[in-house]
Structures are given as structure tokens and as C-alpha cells.
Amino acid sequence: MQRFTTILVLTGATLLAACSQPASLQDRLTANDKKIDAVIAQMTLEEKVEMLHSKTNMSSAGVERLGIADMHYADGPFGIREEGVPNGFQSAGWQLDSATYFPTGSALAATWSEDLAYEYGKGMGIEARLRGKDVILGPAVNIQRLPVGGRTYEYLSEDPALSAALSMRYTLGVQDQGTAVCIKHFAVNNQETNRGSVDAQVDERTLREIYLKPFERAVREGGAMSVMPAYNKVNGDYCSENEHLLNEILRGEWGFKGFTVSDWGGTHSTMGAMLHGLNVQMTGSNYLGQPVIDSVKAGALTEELVNEKVRQILRVRYAIEAIPDNVANTQMTSQPECQQIALRVAEKSIVLLKNEGGLLPLAKEVKKIAVIGQNAVLKTQSGGMGAGVKALYEVTPLEGLRKRAGDAVQVLYAPGYKNFPGRRWGPAPATPNPLEAAAIDEPADPALLAEAVALAREADLVIFFGGTNKSIETEGSDRANIDLPVGQNEVVKALYEANPKLVTVLISGGPCDLRELEPVSPAIVQGWWNGTEGGTALAEVLFGDIAPSGKLPFTFPAKLEDSPAFAMGNFPDKTQGGDLFTLMYRQDRTRMSREEIAEMMAKMPKPVSKYTEGALVGYRWFDTKNVKPMYAFGHGLSYVDFSYGEMKAAAGKKSVKVSFPLTNGGKMAADEVVQLYVSRPDATVEWPAKELKAFSRVSLQPGETRTVTLEIPVDDLRYWNVDKNAWDLEHGRLELLLGAASDDIRQKAEVTL
Ligand code: BGC
Numbered sequence: 001m002q003r004f005t006t007i008l009v010l011t012g013a014t015l016l017a018a019c020s021q022p023a024s025l026q027d028r029l030t031a032n033d034k035k036i037d038a039v040i041a042q043m044t045l046e047e048k049v050e051m052l053h054s055k056t057n058m059s060s061a062g063v064e065r066l067g068i069a070d071m072h073y074a075d076g077p078f079g080i081r082e083e084g085v086p087n088g089f090q091s092a093g094w095q096l097d098s099a100t101y102f103p104t105g106s107a108l109a110a111t112w113s114e115d116l117a118y119e120y121g122k123g124m125g126i127e128a129r130l131r132g133k134d135v136i137l138g139p140a141v142n143i144q145r146l147p148v149g150g151r152t153y154e155y156l157s158e159d160p161a162l163s164a165a166l167s168m169r170y171t172l173g174v175q176d177q178g179t180a181v182c183i184k185h186f187a188v189n190n191q192e193t194n195r196g197s198v199d200a201q202v203d204e205r206t207l208r209e210i211y212l213k214p215f216e217r218a219v220r221e222g223g224a225m226s227v228m229p230a231y232n233k234v235n236g237d238y239c240s241e242n243e244h245l246l247n248e249i250l251r252g253e254w255g256f257k258g259f260t261v262s263d264w265g266g267t268h269s270t271m272g273a274m275l276h277g278l279n280v281q282m283t284g285s286n287y288l289g290q291p292v293i294d295s296v297k298a299g300a301l302t303e304e305l306v307n308e309k310v311r312q313i314l315r316v317r318y319a320i321e322a323i324p325d326n327v328a329n330t331q332m333t334s335q336p337e338c339q340q341i342a343l344r345v346a347e348k349s350i351v352l353l354k355n356e357g358g359l360l361p362l363a364k365e366v367k368k369i370a371v372i373g374q375n376a377v378l379k380t381q382s383g384g385m386g387a388g389v390k391a392l393y394e395v396t397p398l399e400g401l402r403k404r405a406g407d408a409v410q411v412l413y414a415p416g417y418k419n420f421p422g423r424r425w426g427p428a429p430a431t432p433n434p435l436e437a438a439a440i441d442e443p444a445d446p447a448l449l450a451e452a453v454a455l456a457r458e459a460d461l462v463i464f465f466g467g468t469n470k471s472i473e474t475e476g477s478d479r480a481n482i483d484l485p486v487g488q489n490e491v492v493k494a495l496y497e498a499n500p501k502l503v504t505v506l507i508s509g510g511p512c513d514l515r516e517l518e519p520v521s522p523a524i525v526q527g528w529w530n531g532t533e534g535g536t537a538l539a540e541v542l543f544g545d546i547a548p549s550g551k552l553p554f555t556f557p558a559k560l561e562d563s564p565a566f567a568m569g570n571f572p573d574k575t576q577g578g579d580l581f582t583l584m585y586r587q588d589r590t591r592m593s594r595e596e597i598a599e600m601m602a603k604m605p606k607p608v609s610k611y612t613e614g615a616l617v618g619y620r621w622f623d624t625k626n627v628k629p630m631y632a633f634g635h636g637l638s639y640v641d642f643s644y645g646e647m648k649a650a651a652g653k654k655s656v657k658v659s660f661p662l663t664n665g666g667k668m669a670a671d672e673v674v675q676l677y678v679s680r681p682d683a684t685v686e687w688p689a690k691e692l693k694a695f696s697r698v699s700l701q702p703g704e705t706r707t708v709t710l711e712i713p714v715d716d717l718r719y720w721n722v723d724k725n726a727w728d729l730e731h732g733r734l735e736l737l738l739g740a741a742s743d744d745i746r747q748k749a750e751v752t753l
Contacts, residue, residue: 024220024223024255025221025222025223026219026220026223026254026255026256026257026258027255027257028223028319029223029225029257029258029315029316029319030257030315032314032315032318033311033315035318036311036314036315036318037307037311039066039068039314040307040310040311040314042066043063043066043310045293045296045303045306046293047063047065047066048306048307048309048310049288049289049290049292049293049306050063051063051280051309051310051313052279052280052281052288052289052292052306052309052310052313053280053281053282053283053284053285053287053288053289054280054281054282054283054284054285055070056086056087057084057085057086057087057088057089057264057283058072058073058074058084059071059072059073060073060261060280060282060313062317062322068314068317069134069317069322071134071135071280071313071316071317072132072133072134072135073133073134073135073136073137073182073261073282074128074131074133074135074136074137075136075137075138075386075387076124076136076137076138076139076140076182076184076387077105077124077136077137077138077139077140077154077387078101078102078103078104078105078138078154078387078389078531079099079100079101079102079124079127079381079389079391079531080097080099080124080127080128080131080133080136080333080389081099081386081388081389081390082094082097082098082099082389082390083097083131083329091390094329096329096330096331096332096333097131097329097333097390098332098333098334098390098391098392099127099131099333099334099389099390099391099392100123100127100333100334100335100338100339100341100342100389100391100392100531100532101342101381101389101391101394101531101532102120102123102124102338102341102342102345102389102531102532103342103345103346103349103528103529103530103531103534104153104154104380104387104509104528104529104530104531105139105140105153105154105155105156105509106144106152106153106155106156106157106509106510106528106553106554107345107346107349107509107528107529107530107531107550108120108156108166108170108345108349109156109157109162109163109166109553110348110349110350110351110526110528110550110551110552110553110636111345111348111349111549111550111697112162112550112551112553112673112695112697113345113348113697114165114166114169115169115697116341116344116345116348117165117166117167117169117170117173118169118170118172118173119173119341119344119345120170120173120341120345121139121169121170121171121172121173121174121175121176121177121181122173122174122176122177122341123173123335123337123338123341123342124136124138124170124173124174124179124338125173125174125175125176125177125178125179126177126335126337126338127333127334127335127338128174128177128179129177129178129179129323130328130329130331130333130335131328131329131333132322132323132325132327132328132329133179134179134180134316134317134320134322135179135180135181135182135225135226135261135316135320136174136179136180136181136182137182137184137228137386138170138181138182138183138184139156139166139167139170139171139181139183139184139218140154140155140156140184140185140387141155141156141163141164141166141167141183141184141214141215141218142155142185142187142188142189142190142211142214142230143155143157143158143159143160143163143190143210143211143214143617144156144157144158144190144510144553144554144618145158145190145191145564145565145611145617145618146190146191146478146563146565146566146571147482147510147511147554147555147557147560147563148478148479148480148481148482148510148560149190149191149192149478149479149510150191150192150473150474150475150476150477150478150479151189151192151387151473151475152473152509152510152511152554153384153470153473153508153509153510153529154384154387154475154509156214156553157553157554158553158554158555158617158618158619158633159553159618159619159633159692160209160210160211160213160214161213161691161692161693161694161695161716162553162692162695163213163214164213164214164216164217164218165217165695166214167183167214167215167217167218167222168217168218168221168222169222170218170222171183171218171222171223171224172222172223175222175223175224175225178320178321179320180224180225180226180258180316180319180320181218181222181224181225181226182224182226182227182228182261183215183218183219183224183226183227183228184227184228184230184263185228185229185230185231185239185263186215186227186228186229186230186239186245186246186250186260187207187211187212187215187230187234187239187245188200188202188207188211188230188232188234188239188611189230189231189232189239190211190609191478191571191609192474192475192476192477192478193477193478193571193572193573193607194573194607195230195231195232195476196231196232196265196266196601197232197233197601197604197606197607198232198233198573198607198608198609199232199233199234199235199236199606199607199608199609200232200233200234200235200608200609200611201235201608201609201610201611202234202235202611203611203614203722204720204722204725205614205615205719205720205722206611206614206615207234207720208720208727209615209719209720210615210617212249215227215250216254219250219254219255219256220254220255224256224258225258225259225315225316225319225320226258226259226260226261226316227250227256227258227259227260227261228260228261228262228263229242229245229246229260229261229262229263229266229277229278230263230266231263231265231266232609237272237276238266238268238272239263239266240260240262240263240266240267240268240272240273240277240278241268241269241272241273241275241276241277241278242276242277243275243276243277245277246260246276246277246278247276247277250277251277257312257315258312258315258316259279259280259309259312259313259315259316260277260278260279260280261279261280261282262278262280262281262282263282264282264283265282265283265284266282267281267282267284267287267288268287268598269287270287270288270291270292270295271295271300271301273287273288274288274292274295274301274305274309275301275305279309279312279313280313284594286594286595292306332392333392334391334392334393334532339392339532339533342531342532342533343531343532343533343536343537345531346528346530346531346533346534346536346537346538347537347540347541347546348549348550348671348697349528349530349537349550350525350526350527350528350530350537350538350541350548350549350550351525351526351548351550351551351552351635351636352523352524352525352541352548352550352636352637352638352639353524353525353526353552353556353631353635353636353637354518354521354522354523354524354637355522355523355637356522356523357501357522357523359461359501359502359503359522359523360503360523360525360541360542360544360639361541361542361543361544361639362461362542362543362544365460366409366460366461367408367409367410367460368409368410368412368458368459368460368461369401369405369409369410369411369412369459369460369461369462369463370412370413370414370452370455370456370458370459370461370462370463370499371397371398371401371411371412371413371414371463371465372413372414372415372416372452372455372456372462372463372464372465372491372495373415373416373417373464373465373466373488373491374415374416374417374418374419374435374465375397375465375466375467375469375505375507376396376397376398376401376413376463376465376505376507377396377397377398377413377415378396378419378469378507379391379394379396380394380469380470380507380529380530380534381394381532382470383422383469383470383471383474384470384473384474384475385474385475385476386475387475388470391531391532392532393532394531394532394534394535395532395533395534395535395536396534396535397465397505397507397527397534397535397538397539398411398413398535399535400534400535400536400537400538400539401463401535401538401539401542403535403536403539404536404539404540404543404545405539405543412455412458412459413455414448414451414452414455415435415448415451415452416448416449416451416452416464416465416491416495417437417444417445417448417449417486417487417488417491418435418436418437418442418445418448418486419435419436419437419469419486420436420437420439420440420442420469420471420472420485420486421433421436421437421471422469422470422471422472422474423471435448437485437486440472440480440485440486441483441485441486442486442487443487443490444486444487444488444490444491444494445487448491449487449490449491449494452491452494452495453494453495453497453498456495456498456499456502457498457499459499460501461499461501461502461503462495462498462499462501462502462503463502463503463504463505463542464491464492464495464502464503464504464505464521465504465505465507465527466484466488466492466504466505466506466507466512466517467484467505467506467507467508467512467527468484468485468507468508468509468510468512469507469508470509470529472485473508473509473510478572479510481513481560482510482511482512482513482557482560483512483513484512484513484514484516484517488517489516489517492504492516492517492520492521493516493520495520496520496521500522501522502520502521502522502523503521503522503523503524503525503542504517504521504523504524504525505524505525505527505538505542506524506525506526506527507527507528507529508526508528508529509528509529510554511554511555511556511557511630512556513557513558513559513560513630514556514558514630514631515558515559515630518630525538525541525542525548526550526552544639544668546668546669547638547639547640547666547668547669547670547671548636548637548638548639549636549638549670549671549672549673549697550636551634551635551636551673551675551741552631552632552633552634552635552636552741553633554618554633555618555619555622555629555631555632555633556629556630556631556632557622557629557630558628558629558630562622562627562629563621564613564616564617564618564621565611565613567613567621567625567627568612568613570609570610570611570612570613571609573607573608573609573610615687615688616688618633619632619633619634619742620688620689620690620691621688623688623689623690623742624688624689629743632741632742632743632744633692633741633742634673634675634692634739634740634741634742634743634744635741635742635743635744636673636741638666638670638671638672639666639668639670640664640665640666640667640668640670640702641665641666642662642663642664642665642670642672642700642740643662643663643665644660644661644662644674644738644740644746644747645660645661645662645663645705646660646661646747647659647660647736647738647747647749648660648749649736649749649750649751650751651714651734651751651752651753652714653714654713654714655711655712655713655714656711656712656714656717656734656736656751656753657709657710657711657712658676658709658710658736658738658749659707659708659709659710660707660708660738660747661705661706661707661708662674662698662700662705662706662707662708663700663703663704663705664700664701664702664703664704664705665703666702667702668702669699669700669701669702670699670700670702671697671698671699671700672697672698672700672740673695673696673697673698673740674695674696674698674708674710674738674739674740675692675694675695675738675739675740675741675742676692676693676694676695676710676712676736676737676738677690677691677692677693677736677737677738677739677742677745678690678691678693678712678717678734678735678736678737679691679734679735679737680730680732680733680734680735681732681733681735682732682733683730683732684730685719685721685730687719690737690742692742693712693716693717694710694711694712695710696708696710710738714729714753715727717729717734717753729753730753731752731753732752732753733750733751733752733753734750734751734752734753735748735749735750736748736749736750736751
């Protein structure tokens with residue numbers, strides 16, 4: 001792989017110095033436009049067009065003759081992905097590309113910490129630079145619309161305000177290290193079912209207020225330098241050629257000055273992509289290669305349009321310093337500093353859902369623990385497709401517990417249930433693994449069950465590890481349901497009968513149906529896929545070295561049918577469509593050309609996903625419709641009690657502010673995530689029952705009281721007025737609801753806007 005230093009490249013710092021006036025982060029990207037135009041003037045049409053499509057599976061071309069380096073991409077979003085062979089995702093077999101595995105998206109969101117989102121981005125940025133990568137394909141910030149969503153674990157939250165704050169800070173963290181983000185998947189990519197062809201039909205107000213918010217803040221305030229249009233269509237047009245999304249909103253309204261990169265295989269035409277906002281086709285060149293040259297020569301496209309695309313790419317190329325070949329990849333990717341960030345995020349992400357009978361933190365008297373469940377030993381760094389990480393190391397829950405327990409506490413282990421390995425890519429093994437299930441709904445294995453029950457009987461306390469894995473929650477397909485797989489309910493019931501001192505730890509990225517598990521689990525912890533130091537963090541929480549402080553970033557519905565898209569009959573859509581992933585796979589296997597695949601896709605039924613639940617996503621639906629979830633959005637307990645003192649509220653021209661004293665009434669240091677929701681008693685337009693508008697993570701020593709101030713910019717209280725096609729403010733009474741969760745409101749106040 002040929003790589004060289006760009007002579008014309010300016011570092012981020014030079015770029016900032018070049019501006020005399022304070023400019024938005026997007027405007028700063030244009031600082032070199034004059035120089036860029038001079039460079040473009042020296043380029044041939046062929047050289048320009050070379051920049052508009054992939055060079056390898058993870059790079060697009062520069063112009064060596066002019067000292068412009070290639071652009072190197074790396075998946076994201078939880079760790080810099082291992083190096084692949086130039087033309088595929090297979091491992092290149094490198095030695096130094098083991099990265100830090102950061103907690104997955106929903107775990108990061110469970111911290112509700114803007115500072116940790118920044119740190120996380122910083123860690124990713126540091127490791128990307130070591131690998132010589134210019135652009136991280138992340139963060140992934142789509143709204144978690146469906147509990148079954150295959151990429152729920154990659155995404156942040158069901159709430160736009162939480163997702164937006166974290167995506168903005170993640171972006172700043174990455175880009176401050178001199179690496180660009182490629183924020184994905186723009187937009188309304190909320191399902192994996194038929195993701196390559198589905199048309200997400202969403203009304204404009206919902207689009208603006210819910211689905212675009214995380215992208216908008218990352219672009220406007222985070223200065224995101226690149227954006228990845230998603231596979232799906234939005235309101236009739238593929239995202240990679242969606243005039244409304246790419247040209248009108250992203251560039252027109254948000255002032256985006258960088259470049260767009262289609263999702264891998266998500267470019268669909270030459271004219272559509274060129275005219276409607278795409279810069280780089282990934283991967284392949286059948287649309288943005290020779291056909292662009294031919295179209296310019298035939299007069300169907302102007303060379304000025306090609307120049308504009310190149311200018312937008314070069315702005316980023318000049319803002320990001322290319323790492324020379326002899327500097328990149330000279331040390332191990334995973335850095336101790338980044339491993340510590342991963343640990344801090346994991347520590348603050350763990351959610352204590354329930355703690356009856358004071359089983360947690362583990363009492364000193366507990367001397368023998370039975371750890372049951374394969375999820376205690378399963379490594380979660382890989383799987384799930386694009387978001388897998390080759391981690392330098394990964395502390396599993398069992399390892400973390402054993403290390404923390406030391407010699408004082410005996411930690412026994414039994415698998416309890418079979419693992420579900422999911423879709424296999426290679427040939428089936430000659431002898432089946434006795435610890436692997438053939439079907440996801442296979443009942444509990446009697447021998448494994450008996451072994452686990454025997455262990456539970458002899459232990460002082462049982463920790464059952466349930467949940468899913470990355471074969472079940474994965475890119476490329478949605479879950480069929482949210483049931484606990486492979487007979488886990490049967491296992492946990494038998495364990496509880498054997499020993500009612502039972503703590504359940506759920507290891508999953510999205511929610512599961514807990515109706516059977518909850519009554520037999522006095523304590524329940526949501527433990528996530530928590531990265532390189534996940535097991536360490538979990539042990540710290542269970543043993544009470546730190547207090548749990550994560551809060552749910554999404555609703556745990558009692559049953560799947562209660563959740564909005566299911567209740568409205570909007571999902572699943574029964575239409576069969578062309579799943580892009582399957583088609584790419586077929587191309588590999590069958591050697592069909594992209595043209596043949598395009599032709600095949602054109603003949604396929606056109607699946608749609610109707611978003612008629614509108615803004616009532618997640619808790620907005622549950623609260624408005626008075627449906628009680630299993631665990632509500634924002635829920636999470638601590639080992640201490642926090643008391644919320646009297647709230648003072650005031651509305652100014654620019655913002656609404658509340659402040660109140662918060663006290664840690666417990667005996668250990670702990671964090672509380674305070675949440676401020678609003679509702680509108682006099683509304684004339686439709687609103688959900690309440691909406692999150694501000695939050696803060698507050699760390700308090702035992703007995704400490706601190707005054708907490710939360711501020712809502714008035715702009716964030718606006719709605720998208722479809723008649724005016726603009727943001728609009730509805731004046732009148734605003735109810736402010738301060739609480740510890742969406743279903744735990746401690747105080748109310750009223751202001752008038
Ligand atoms: C995924 C993207 C990913 C890309 C490259 C696609 O299948 O949707 O999220 O960045 O592959 O690996």
C-alpha cells in the first residue's frame with residue numbers, strides 16, 4: 001500500500017490559526033479554499049474522478065503527483081477495526097493492530113456523560129492516528145426506534161437530546177486529535193430488515209425533531225467533517241442521492257462543508273449521486289468512476305460539479321494531517337490511556353435495574369459465589385459485523401469477578417445454557433460443539449441445567465449471566481423478538497428455586513423481555529458489552545467498590561408488542577426486499593457483477609417502513625399512551641439515596657434554567673444523573689406527554705450537597721412547523737419535570753415562555 005506525506009496538508013492547528021474571525025467549526029473547513037482551487041486547477045478530470053470512489057476497501061485516492069495523500073478510513077465506532085486486506089474485510093494478519101475495545105454505543109449512552117463521550121472520542125482519535133487512519137467510520141447515532149434493531153447496541157439512545165449531546169461530544173473528542181469522524185448512518189436507518197432497499201416514510205416534523213437531531217448537533221456544533229449516507233431510502237430516495245437530506249438540510253441548512261461517503265455498497269446511480277450530494281462511492285467505481293468522466297465529456301454533468309466534490313474532499317484532506325507510512329503502525333494500537341478511558345466509561349455505564357433484599361453490593365459474608373451462564377465468559381469484542389474490534393485484551397465478567405474476589409471469595413462457574421453462535425461463514429465444524437445451540441429458541445440443556453443448579457445449591461449467592469450475544473444482535477438483521485435465548489428463563493427459574501439469593505446480570509446491547517426472569521431475580525443489573533475492561537468495571541460495581549450510576553438510554557418494554565412501531569403495526573413490514581448485505585455476499589460467492597445485482601434489485605419488491613407513530617418513539621410513546629414498561633427510560637438505581645432539594649425555575653429570553661440542591665445521603669461517593677423533562681399543558685400543536693430537554697451527571701461525596709443548574713436553550717423548545725417549513729416556538733406555559741428517571745419525577749415547576 002503506497003502512502004506518502006502530503007506536502008500541502010495543514011494540521012488542525014494551522015487551520016485554526018488561518019482564521020482571523022471566530023467561525024463555526026464548519027466554516028473553518030473553508031480556510032484553504034483558495035489553495036484548494038489552485039490545486040484543483042492543476043488536476044486532470046481523471047485525477048479528480050479518481051477521488052470520488054474507493055481505491056481499496058478502506059481508502060479513497062489522493063493525487064500522488066500533487067502530493068495529496070489517499071484518505072484512509074477505519075471502522076468505528078467502538079474501536080479501530082483491525083487492518084483488512086486491500087479489497088475486502090478479511091484480516092490482513094497484522095501484529096500491531098490490536099486496539100482498545102470501547103464499550104458499545106448503548107453502554108456509552110447509559111453513562112449520560114458528555115465528558116465521557118468526549119473522552120471516548122479522544123481515545124478513538126488517538127488510536128486512529130497510530131494506525132494512520134484519517135477518518136473514523138463513526139459515531140453511529142441513529143435513534144433506537146425498535147427494541148429488536150440489529151444495531152441498537154451500536155446506536156446511542158431512543159432519545160434525540162441524549163443522542164445529540166453525546167454524538168456532538170464524541171465528534172469533538174475525535175476531531176481534536178486530528179482525525180475526522182464520518183457520522184453515520186444518515187439518516188433514518190433504524191432497522192436492518194431490508195436495509196438496502198427499505199423506504200423509511202417519515203413525516204417532516206418527526207424527521208427534524210427526532211431522527212436528524214443527533215446528526216445536526218454533530219455537524220453544527222461538533223464540526224463533523226464527513227457524513228455517511230445510509231443504505232436505506234428516506235421518503236422515496238436513497239440516502240446517497242437524497243436532495244432533501246444531503247443538499248437542502250445537511251449542506252444548505254446546517255452549513256456542512258465536508259464530504260459524504262456512501263455506506264459500503266450504498267451508492268445507486270451516477271446522476272443521482274452526483275447531483276444530489278454524494279462525494280465518494282464506497283466501494284467500487286461503477287457509478288462515480290468512468291461514468292462521471294463520460295458524463296462530463298457528454299455534457300450531462302459539468303466539470304464544476306466535479307470540482308465542487310473534490311473541493312469538499314480536499315477541505316478535509318487539508319484539515320487532517322496524513323501520517324507517513326514509516327510513522328503509522330509502528331506501535332501497538334491499543335494504548336494504556338485509552339484502556340483507562342474504556343474502563344471509566346464501563347464503570348459509569350452499568351445500570352442497577354433492581355435491588356431487592358439488599359443483595360448488592362455483595363456482602364462480606366458471601367464467601368462462595370456461583371457464576372452461571374455463558375455470557376460470563378463470552379468475549380464480545382468481535383461479531384456483529386462491521387463494529388467488531390480485535391482487542392488487545394478483554395476482561396470477561398468471570399475474569400473480572402475472580403480477580404476482584406482474590407483468595408477471600410471462591411468464584412465457581414458453570415455454563416448453565418448453550419451459547420447461540422448464529423450464522424456461520426465457513427464450513428460447519430466436523431464435530432458440533434456441545435456448548436453451542438443449533439437454534440436460538442432451543443430449550444435448556446438438561447445436563448447443563450443440572451450442573452448449574454448443583455453449583456447454585458452449594459454457593460452463598462448466585463450470579464446469573466443472561467442476555468444476548470453479537471450473533472443475535474448484529475448488523476445485517478434484526479432480532480425476531482426480544483426473548484431471552486436458549487432456555488435462559490428455564491435456567492434462571494431453576495437457579496432461583498435452588499438458591500433465592502440470586503443476582504441477574506444482563507449482557508446485551510438492547511433490551512430483552514424480562515417478564516419471566518424478573519420475578520425470580522431479586523437484583524438485576526444491565527451490564528452491556530462493556531469493552532476491554534468490562535469485567536473489571538462489573539466486578540467493581542458488584543463488590544461495591546463503586547456505586548452503580550448508569551441510567552437506561554432506552555425503554556425496556558414489558559413485551560415487544562407494547563413498543564410503538566409494533567403497537568402501530570408499522571414493523572415488521574411483510575414485504576420482502578433485497579437485503580443489501582445478502583446481495584454483497586452473493587456477489588462474492590456467485591461472481592455476479594454489480595450491474596447484475598442492481599438489475600436484480602430493481603426487480604425486487606420495494607419494502608417500506610411507515611413511521612406513523614411519529615415522534616412517539618420510546619418513552620414518548622409509553623408515557624403518552626400510559627403503557628407501563630418493564631423499566632423506564634432514564635431508570636437506574638444506586639447504592640445511596642439522593643435527595644432533591646427545592647427547585648427554582650426561571651425563563652429568560654434565551655434559556656430556561658432550573659437549579660436545586662442535590663444531596664448524597666449515603667455512605668459512599670456516588671454519581672446521580674439528574675434529568676429535566678418538559679410538558680406543555682396549553683399546547684395547541686401535538687406533543688408527547690413529556691420530553692427530555694436537559695440532564696447532568698453529578699458526582700457527590702458521602703453527605704455532600706451541591707447546587708445543580710440545568711439549562712434548556714429556548715431554541716431546543718421549538719417544534720418544526722410544517723406549514724412554515726421552519727422551526728417555531730409555541731408560547732405559553734411550560735411544565736418542568738425534574739427527576740431521576742422518566743418515571744421518577746421528583747419535582748415540578750412551571751414557567752411561561
Ligand atoms: C456498515 C457501516 C460500516 C461499513 C464499512 C457497512 O456495512 O453499515 O457501518 O462502516 O460497512 O465496514
